Amino acid sequence: xxxxxxxxxxxxxxARPSAWGGLTVLLDTPAKRVVAIVAILLxxxxxPQIFGAYITVILTNALLYAILxxxxxxxxxxxxxxxxxxxxxxxxxxxxxxxxxxxxxxxxWATLPVAVVAAAVAGVVIGGPTLRLRSDYLAIVTLGFGEIxxxxxxxxxxxxxxxxxSGIDQPWLYGWHIVSQSDFxxxxxxxxxxAVLVSVRLANSRLGRAWLYVRHDEDAAEAMGIDRxxxxxxxxxxxxxxxxxxGAFFAVNLTAISPQSFSFQQSTLFLMAVIxxxxxxxPGVILxxxxxxxxxxxxxxxxxxxxxxxxxxxxxxxxxxxGGIWPAGGRR
Amino acid sequence: MALLELNALSLGFAGNRVLNDVTFAVAPGSVVSLIGPNxxxxxxxxxCITGFYKPxxxxxxxxxxxxxxxKPWQVTRAGIARTxxxxxxxRQMSVLENVMSGQHCRTSMGAISAVLRLPAQRREEAKIxxxxxxxxxxxxxxxxxxxxxxxxxxxxHQRRVEIARxxxxxxxxxxxxxxxxxxxxxxxxxxxxxxxRIRDERQVAVLLIEHDTGLVMTISExxxxxxxxxxxxxxxxxxxxSNPRVIEAYLGSEDAEAALAL
Numbered sequence: 331x332x333x334x335x336x337x338x339x340x341x342x343x344x345a346r347p348s349a350w351g352g353l354t355v356l357l358d359t360p361a362k363r364v365v366a367i368v369a370i371l372l373x374x375x376x377x378p379q380i381f382g383a384y385i386t387v388i389l390t391n392a393l394l395y396a397i398l399x400x401x402x403x404x405x406x407x408x409x410x411x412x413x414x415x416x417x418x419x420x421x422x423x424x425x426x427x428x429x430x431x432x433x434x435x436x437x438x439w440a441t442l443p444v445a446v447v448a449a450a451v452a453g454v455v456i457g458g459p460t461l462r463l464r465s466d467y468l469a470i471v472t473l474g475f476g477e478i479x480x481x482x483x484x485x486x487x488x489x490x491x492x493x494x495x496s497g498i499d500q501p502w503l504y505g506w507h508i509v510s511q512s513d514f515x516x517x518x519x520x521x522x523x524x525a526v527l528v529s530v531r532l533a534n535s536r537l538g539r540a541w542l543y544v545r546h547d548e549d550a551a552e553a554m555g556i557d558r559x560x561x562x563x564x565x566x567x568x569x570x571x572x573x574x575x576x577g578a579f580f581a582v583n584l585t586a587i588s589p590q591s592f593s594f595q596q597s598t599l600f601l602m603a604v605i606x607x608x609x610x611x612x613p614g615v616i617l618x619x620x621x622x623x624x625x626x627x628x629x630x631x632x633x634x635x636x637x638x639x640x641x642x643x644x645x646x647x648x649x650x651x652x653g654g655i656w657p658a659g660g661r662r
Numbered sequence: 663m664a665l666l667e668l669n670a671l672s673l674g675f676a677g678n679r680v681l682n683d684v685t686f687a688v689a690p691g692s693v694v695s696l697i698g699p700n701x702x703x704x705x706x707x708x709x710c711i712t713g714f715y716k717p718x719x720x721x722x723x724x725x726x727x728x729x730x731x732x733k734p735w736q737v738t739r740a741g742i743a744r745t746x747x748x749x750x751x752x753r754q755m756s757v758l759e760n761v762m763s764g765q766h767c768r769t770s771m772g773a774i775s776a777v778l779r780l781p782a783q784r785r786e787e788a789k790i791x792x793x794x795x796x797x798x799x800x801x802x803x804x805x806x807x808x809x810x811x812x813x814x815x816x817x818x819h820q821r822r823v824e825i826a827r828x829x830x831x832x833x834x835x836x837x838x839x840x841x842x843x844x845x846x847x848x849x850x851x852x853x854x855x856x857x858x859r860i861r862d863e864r865q866v867a868v869l870l871i872e873h874d875t876g877l878v879m880t881i882s883e884x885x886x887x888x889x890x891x892x893x894x895x896x897x898x899x900x901x902x903x904s905n906p907r908v909i910e911a912y913l914g915s916e917d918a919e920a921a922l923a924l
Binding site: 532539 | 712714734738743746754759764769772773777779787827828
């Protein structure tokens with residue numbers, strides 16, 4: 331792209347979405363940001379060797395939450411749609427893989443596209459009618475959808491009813507059998523990197539801007555020629571796909587899934603990661619996911635009190651930083 | 663043939679008649695004003711034209727096609743852009759991004775091309791930015807303001823950004839809802855020049871609602887007067903100024919100040 335003097339540079343626009351939040355002050359040049367990203371990735375890459383198996387399992391779970399929170403962030407943070415049943419899409423992905431691999435003997439990789447399509451279809455079916463309505467109807471409908479999916483899974487034969495599906499085969503990738511905890515750690519790390527990249531690119535696109543326009547002022551956005559239903563539906567479906575992919579890898583990681591993994595509580599945890607970290611801010615959302623997963627682990631010594639302490643901590647964070655942990659920044 | 667033609671348009675809310683058999687036209691490349699006392703139904707008429715309200719009867723024909731069944735975004739795509747009575751820029755977004763929103767309906771790249779950064783997507787992004795920059799320059803917003811949060815701009819500049827944003831949709835007709843409200847004398851003069859340039863340099867017809875009758879009489883080729891949802895007069899500024907029904911409508915309202923200006 332040729333930039334004539336006075337024409338807006340791409341970096342100037344990219345500085346806005348506060349995708350980097352307050353870090354734009356600290357990491358004010360692209361070079362510094364690249365250094366920061368490489369440093370974080372290096373630490374993440376050697377983490378399993380340093381911390382041992384137990385922490386690796388927890389970090390893997392945190393990465394899974396980060397992926398799901400990034401997906402939910404597109405729905406809640408970018409498009410401003412309150413989704414209380416996000417675990418449903420997580421379940422759609424997990425059960426697609428579980429059923430197709432155990433009942434029909436499919437290869438894991440072949441089931442992935444099915445999981446994605448199933449989540450997208452579910453997203454259109456639920457979002458299509460409800461996204462036409464304004465305000466918080468969506469919250470109620472998604473809440474109901476989440477419960478319907480869970481209860482359906484509990485009662486169908488093919489989903490293994492209450493005991494769920496077990497014995498899901500762990501996948502092979504070009505001769506690499508992904509079995510050990512550190513194997514899965516690296517798979518989830520790679521997925522998280524892709525999830526971040528996709529989020530950043532979407533945020534800085536025509537569609538990403540349209541989400542913000544619609545979130546800020548639906549009428550003004552529509553007066554600018556933006557079909558708000560279509561734009562919201564895109565956010566909802568993309569969020570659903572994130573959830574489904576997360577669920578698919580979750581299923582092969584644990585090799586067993588059951589309805590209780592997809593409860594309303596799970597949905598609220600994902601939502602908490604997004605809100606806690608700071609809606610719409612990618613590093614904030616990742617941080618939120620890590621806090622939600624690691625917080626209770628660090629407090630393990632407190633026994634059954636840990637959830638109480640953790641809850642009080644969350645309340646304090648929301649009281650003093652209602653915009654999320656991550657600094658807002660970026661605004662001049 | 664008229665660019666915009668309203669025929670016997672009627673709008674009511676729960677038995678309250680807001681617009682009654684309104685018939686009205688805007689010729690291509692002209693500046694037309696809609697005046698009337700507060701509560702006469704002027705903004706409601708704008709909302710009917712742009713698809714935000716659904717009138718019970720009548721028709722709105724723009725550029726040869728019926729607009730009445732269309733949603734607001736489809737009306738904008740058809741070539742009618744608008745501004746709002748209270749400035750409604752997208753807060754927490756830059757001036758440039760605000761104006762880029764106007765190009766949304768003229769572009770098409772979706773999620774997949776954005777994720778893959780396809781060459782076509784990058785070209786389109788560059789084009790969106792170029793159009794937005796051109797519109798900002800046209801309304802006279804200097805580029806040191808382009809990356810500021812739109813809501814931090816001086817009020818008069820926010821109004822101009824809103825016009826730039828509407829122009830970025832490449833309209834054939836621009837609806838301005840009280841564009842001079844809250845502007846200083848100097849800014850009003852600049853607005854008059856800007857509206858003329860929009861008509862002459864961009865061949866965009868302008869329909870405006872305005873309370874400043876002095877400004878209306880200066881720039882309009884035709885003026886229509888709405889009172890209690892009824893179109894009571896239509897003509898050149900001179901005809902309107904000497905129309906007894908218009909003066910009566912204004913004197914009977916709280917808008918006596920406007921009547922004196924007539």
